Amino acid sequence: TEEVLDFMKENYPVDTTKIGILGISMGGYGALKLTVTHPDIFRAGASHSGPIAFPVFLEPDPLTxxxxxxxxxxxxxxxxxxxxxxxxxxxxxxxxxxxxxxxxxxxxxxxxxxxxxxxxxxxxxxxxxxxxxxxxxxxxxxxxxxxxxxxxxxxxxxxxxxxxxxxxANDVFTLMGQNYTLLDSLNTGLYIDCGDEDELFLQYHAMAVHDLLSNLGIEHYYEVFGQGPLYPPDRFPARHGTHLYLRLRESLKYISDHL
Structure with missing residues (x-):
């Protein structure tokens, strides 16, 4: 956490009283983990296609x-x-x-x-x-x-x-279950999305975290998305690394609204 903050302070003119963080894939995992474990520092975090619910690795895929x-x-x-x-x-x-x-x-x-x-x-x-x-x-x-x-x-x-x-011990899903009271009291912004054809099956991670947060009554943004404007599904299916520029418009707005 300190390494991320120190890098930002040294390289950008930032207001460190209002910090949000986002990432894709393992970067999305890291963004949510930092937010969940340090909600006093990070007011909002966003994960695009992140492995954020390790127990899902053990669950059978509904199709196979x-x-x-x-x-x-x-x-x-x-x-x-x-x-x-x-x-x-x-x-x-x-x-x-x-x-x-x-x-x-x-x-x-x-x-x-x-x-x-x-x-x-x-x-x-x-x-x-x-x-x-x-x-x-x-x-x-x-x-x-x-x-x-x-x-x-x-x-x-x-x-x-x-x-x-x-x-x-490093699983976002598990850590959310442990820290949800603090997340709720600080009104921490949590953003989760994933493509519906993710080849690493990470859409099921997004679903699991959404279900957990909903059951805990924690406000959050969640979407498993399909096709988007200018992205016909036959040419650009909603996979692990696609649609990112479209999704950033949503996550950046969400984080901005929660700072």
């Missing part, structure tokens, strides 16, 4: 019946010599690219919420511990995913609880 952890494994099939699928396992090194969007997202989140530093030989890649980069002292910086060797596509029994608890 598979949760995000299972879908991530499905991106990583293991084949036999004849090209038949033997099973699913994240390889080392992992395939982090546009063809593996869920795998890439979960590794990025593990880098933030469950990083680890230890000798390379101590990493158990069979239990989803991955060394990623060697440090100057010879140790390796890596990540641990919140699944274990019993996990199968669509299953949550293989959840690695110790790692999952690390994630939940």
């Amino acid at each position: 019946g598979i949760n995000v952890l299972g879908a991530m494994l499905l991106e990583n099939p293991v084949y036999d010599s004849a090209g038949n699928v033997l099973g699913y396992r994240i390889p080392y090194p992992p395939l982090l690219d546009q063809e593996h969007p869920l795998t890439t997202m979960m590794f990025a989140m593990a880098g933030a919420f469950s990083p680890v530093v230890k000798p390379r030989e101590e990493y158990d890649t069979l239990n989803y511990e991955f060394p990623m980069a060697q440090l100057p002292d010879g140790q390796w910086l890596g990540v641990i995913l919140p699944i274990d060797t019993t996990a199968i596509p669509g299953d949550t029994v293989g959840l690695r609880q110790d790692v999952w608890e690390q994630w939940l």
